[in-house]
Amino acid sequence: MTQEFAAAFSLAWQLLASADPALREIVLRSLAVSLSAVSLACLVALPLGAALAVTRGPGRTALVLLLNASMGLPPVVVGLLVYLLLSRSGPLGALGLLYTPSAMIIAQTVLVTPIVAALARQIIADLHAEYDEQLRSLGLTPLATMRTLLWDARFSLLTVALAGFGRAIAEVGAVIIVGGNINHVTRVMTTTIALETSRGNLGLALALGLILILLALLVNGAVMALRFSGLKAAYA
Amino acid sequence: MPELALPFVTTGAAAAGGAQAILPLVATGLAYDAGGQRRLGPLDLTIEPGRRTVLMGPNGSGKSLTLRLLHGLLQPGAGRIAWAGRPADQAIARRQAMVFQRPILLRRSVQGNLRHALQSRGIHGAAQTARLAAALAMADLAGFADQPARRLSGGEQQRLAVARALSLQPEILFLDEPTASLDPQSTWQIERLLQAAHAGGTTIVLVTHDPGQARRLADTVVFLHRGRIVEQTPAAQFFEQPASPQAQDFLAGRIVL
Numbered sequence: 337m338t339q340e341f342a343a344a345f346s347l348a349w350q351l352l353a354s355a356d357p358a359l360r361e362i363v364l365r366s367l368a369v370s371l372s373a374v375s376l377a378c379l380v381a382l383p384l385g386a387a388l389a390v391t392r393g394p395g396r397t398a399l400v401l402l403l404n405a406s407m408g409l410p411p412v413v414v415g416l417l418v419y420l421l422l423s424r425s426g427p428l429g430a431l432g433l434l435y436t437p438s439a440m441i442i443a444q445t446v447l448v449t450p451i452v453a454a455l456a457r458q459i460i461a462d463l464h465a466e467y468d469e470q471l472r473s474l475g476l477t478p479l480a481t482m483r484t485l486l487w488d489a490r491f492s493l494l495t496v497a498l499a500g501f502g503r504a505i506a507e508v509g510a511v512i513i514v515g516g517n518i519n520h521v522t523r524v525m526t527t528t529i530a531l532e533t534s535r536g537n538l539g540l541a542l543a544l545g546l547i548l549i550l551l552a553l554l555v556n557g558a559v560m561a562l563r564f565s566g567l568k569a570a571y572a
Numbered sequence: 573m574p575e576l577a578l579p580f581v582t583t584g585a586a587a588a589g590g591a592q593a594i595l596p597l598v599a600t601g602l603a604y605d606a607g608g609q610r611r612l613g614p615l616d617l618t619i620e621p622g623r624r625t626v627l628m629g630p631n632g633s634g635k636s637l638t639l640r641l642l643h644g645l646l647q648p649g650a651g652r653i654a655w656a657g658r659p660a661d662q663a664i665a666r667r668q669a670m671v672f673q674r675p676i677l678l679r680r681s682v683q684g685n686l687r688h689a690l691q692s693r694g695i696h697g698a699a700q701t702a703r704l705a706a707a708l709a710m711a712d713l714a715g716f717a718d719q720p721a722r723r724l725s726g727g728e729q730q731r732l733a734v735a736r737a738l739s740l741q742p743e744i745l746f747l748d749e750p751t752a753s754l755d756p757q758s759t760w761q762i763e764r765l766l767q768a769a770h771a772g773g774t775t776i777v778l779v780t781h782d783p784g785q786a787r788r789l790a791d792t793v794v795f796l797h798r799g800r801i802v803e804q805t806p807a808a809q810f811f812e813q814p815a816s817p818q819a820q821d822f823l824a825g826r827i828v829l
Binding site: 466467469470472473474475476480484488 | 669
C-alpha cells in the first residue's frame with residue numbers, strides 16, 4: 337500500500353514536471369467546466385439566496401426547505417435528468433449538446449446551484465438581521481437591500497462559491513452520463529480517474545487523484561487569501 | 573459649548589426644496605401589541621417642528637417602541653400617525669433619519685458608509701461629494717475616510733452614524749439613546765452635533781436615560797411609564813416640578829417600578 341502511494345506520488349510529480357500535454361488538456365477542461373458551472377450557478381443562486389433572505393411571503397418556507405433538500409441531490413439522478421432533457425428525443429435535443437462540455441456544465445450547474453443558493457441565503461439572512469433597521473430607515477427597496485447585502489457579504493459568499501466549486505470539480509456521476517467521457521472532448525479529471533481505475537491502472541488513477549486534490553487546494557488557497565485580505569480590512 | 577455650524581442643514585421644508593411641510597407629527601391613540609400583549613399605548617403625542625423632544629422613562633416603558641413606530645420601522649396595532657395631517661408615505665419617510673443606540677455600520681469604509689446612505693436617497697455626483705466631505709468634517713473623521721468603519725472607536729462610530737443621518741438633511745431626526753455607552757467626551761461631541769442640527773432647523777426626537785442630557789438638550793420632555801405617557805411638558809417645568817410620582821422618583825434617582 338505504502339509502495340503504491342509512493343509510486344503514485346512519483347508518477348504525479350513526473351506528470352506535473354513534464355507538463356504532460358494529455359494531462360494539461362484534462363486539467364484545463366476540468367477547470368473550464370467546473371468554473372463555468374460555478375459562475376453560472378452563482379449568477380442564479382446568489383440573487384435567489386438574497387431574495388429568499390430578504391423577502392417574506394407565502395411559500396417562502398417551503399421554497400427554503402426545497403432548496404436545502406436539493407443540496408443533497410444525487411449526481412447520477414441529475415445526470416440522468418439532464419441526459420433525458422438533452423437526448424435526441426428530449427425537449428432540448430435539437431440543441432445537440434449531449435456529450436459535449438456544455439452538457440457537463442449544465443449538469444454541474446444544476447448540482448451546484450442549490451448549494452450556493454442555500455448557503456448564500458443563510459449568510460445574507462444573518463447580515464440582513466444586523467442591517468435591517470438601518471436599511472429600512474434609509475428607505476431602501478427590496479432590490480437595493482439585496483444589492484447592499486450581496487456586496488457587504490461578498491467575502492463570505494466567496495467561500496460559498498468555493499464550496500460549490502468543490503462539489504463541481506469532484507463530481508463524476510453526472511458528467512460521465514451527459515459527457516460520455518470521450519477522449520479529447522469530454523474527458524475530465526474525475527472521469528479519467530474512474531476510467532483508469534476500471535482499467536486497473538491504479539497508480540495513474542491515484543496520481544491523477546493527487547493532482548485533483550492539489551488543484552482543489554490551490555483554488556481554496558487563493559480564495560482564502562482573498563477572504564483573509566477582506567477580513568483584515570474588517571470589511572468581512 | 574462652542575458653536576458648530578453644519579454646512580448643509582437647512583430649515584424645515586426648505587431642505588426638501590419647498591415641498592409641503594411634514595410637521596407637526598401627531599400620533600393619536602397609538603398602540604402596539606406583541607405576543608398577544610399590549611406593549612405600548614394607547615398614547616397621544618405631538619412633535620412640533622423645530623423642537624427637541626426627549627423621551628424619558630425606565631427600561632421597558634416603551635420609549636424605543638414609540639420612536640420606531642413614529643419613524644415607521646414598526647406598524648402600530650392601533651391608532652394613527654399623521655404628518656402635517658397626512659399619513660406616512662415614501663416621500664415623507666425620505667425626509668426623516670434615525671440613529672440607533674448601537675450604530676449600524678456597513679462593512680465598508682467610513683466614506684463608503686456615507687456614500688451608501690446618500691446614494692440610497694438619490695444623491696449623486698457633485699452634491700454627493702460635497703455632502704460627503706461636509707459630513708466627514710462635521711464628524712471630525714476626515715482623516716479616517718478610507719478606514720473600515722467598524723474599526724473606529726465606539727464614539728467615532730456613533731459620530732459617523734449621526735453624521736450619516738444628518739448628511740441626508742432630515743427634517744426630523746430620531747435618536748435612540750445615541751450616547752448610552754459612550755464616555756463624557758464622546759457624549760459631548762454627539763450632543764454638539766445635535767445642537768448644531770437643531771440650530772439648522774432639524775426637529776429632534778431623542779430617547780435618553782440620562783436626566784443630565786435631557787436637561788441640556790430638551791425643549792419638551794415626554795415621560796413614559798409602562799407603555800403610557802404620564803407626563804408631557806416643557807423641559808424646564810419637568811425638571812423643576814415633575815407632576816407625576818413616577819417622574820419624581822426617576823429624577824430623584826429612586827427605583828421606578
